[in-house]
Amino acid sequence: MNEGLVVLVRSIIAFFSLLIFAKILGKQQISQLTFFDYALGITIGSIAATLTTDLSSRAWPHFVGLLTWCLLGYLMEYVTEKWRYAAKYIEGEPTIVIMNGKIMENALKKMKYTAADLMGLLRVKDVFDLSQVDFAIIEPNGQLSVLKKPEYEPLTPKDMSILKAPSGISTELIYDGILINENLKQLNKTEKWLMAQLKMHEIKDVSEVFIATLTPSGSLYIDKYDDHMLKATDIGDYKGPY
Structure with a gap:
């Protein structure tokens, strides 16, 4: 019972430590995973796992190791950001x-x-x-x-001297059957306007909609829960042992 409680406490400490350190190290650890970042992430995760389950030793040495590796990782990121010559050897080159x-x-x-x-x-x-x-x-x-x-290379509107207005990023108006009034106001639209659009698609209530989005250019996308599709297309090449 005592060991279980110790593991629980250590797990909470390790979890929130990793959460904080991941925020400090930033999204680069995920978006641009170099070999160094890969090794750093595995090592930090291994130390956190040992901190959680190794009851034969005290917790604070593991936490010091975890903190040291995270600080060194942050230091390397700072060095590579400020000194391009160092980044050439630490992160590599194209x-x-x-x-x-x-x-x-x-x-x-x-x-x-x-x-x-x-x-x-x-x-x-x-x-x-x-x-x-x-x-x-x-x-x-x-x-x-x-x-x-x-x-x-594929042709673009510029290649054909065609002017094309930017479509912008779509904004969710309905998500999982729930109307998002803040986004409607952001796009200068009213609930009355949205209901009129839904009525054109034979939708009587917001709860029938899985997701609805609108771009700044006015392109409205609506997906209902019940799409009346009998069967999804099977793109697999193995039908199973039957």
């Missing part, structure tokens, strides 16, 4: 693996990548033909950036 349509074999070998690895990364970018690629760069976080040859 590496060109395809230049002018030609694969840079030495760059691939240096990064321990194979041709199969490169092809897989290209497919993730919807590129299935190497002849379409002009430049490809492996970023420090391992992601691939691709610049296609001009003849394979």
Whole structure:
């Protein structure tokens, strides 16, 4: 019973410590996960787990270790932000693996990548033909950036000299059957206007709507709970053992 209580208290301490330290370290730990960030995150998580369950030792040494690793991680982020030369060695640099349509074999070998690895990364970018690629760069976080040859780039309104008004970011007006009045006011719309729009879609009450959004350009999206779809399309290629 006492051990269970100790684990509970330690778990609470470790949980909120990680929460605070994650806020301090920022979203970069998630959005741009380099090898250093990956190792740092695993180590911090391991120390927090040991702090929670290792009852054979006192808690404060583990907490000191956790605090030290988080402070060092924050220090490295500060150094790489203020001193680009240090960031070159700590975070790494982008590496060109395809230049002018030609694969840079030495760059691939240096990064321990194979041709199969490169092809897989290209497919993730919807590129299935190497002849379409002009430049490809492996970023420090391992992601691939691709610049296609001009003849394979999709046309844009600018290419065709067409003026296109910005659509803006959609705002939720109804979420899970609940009307959000604050967002209606933000878009200078009234509940009466919204109900009129719902009526046009044969919706009598807000509770029938799963989600409804509106963009600044006036594009309204409405999704009902009951969409009268008999069966979702099966895109799997394995039907199971039957």
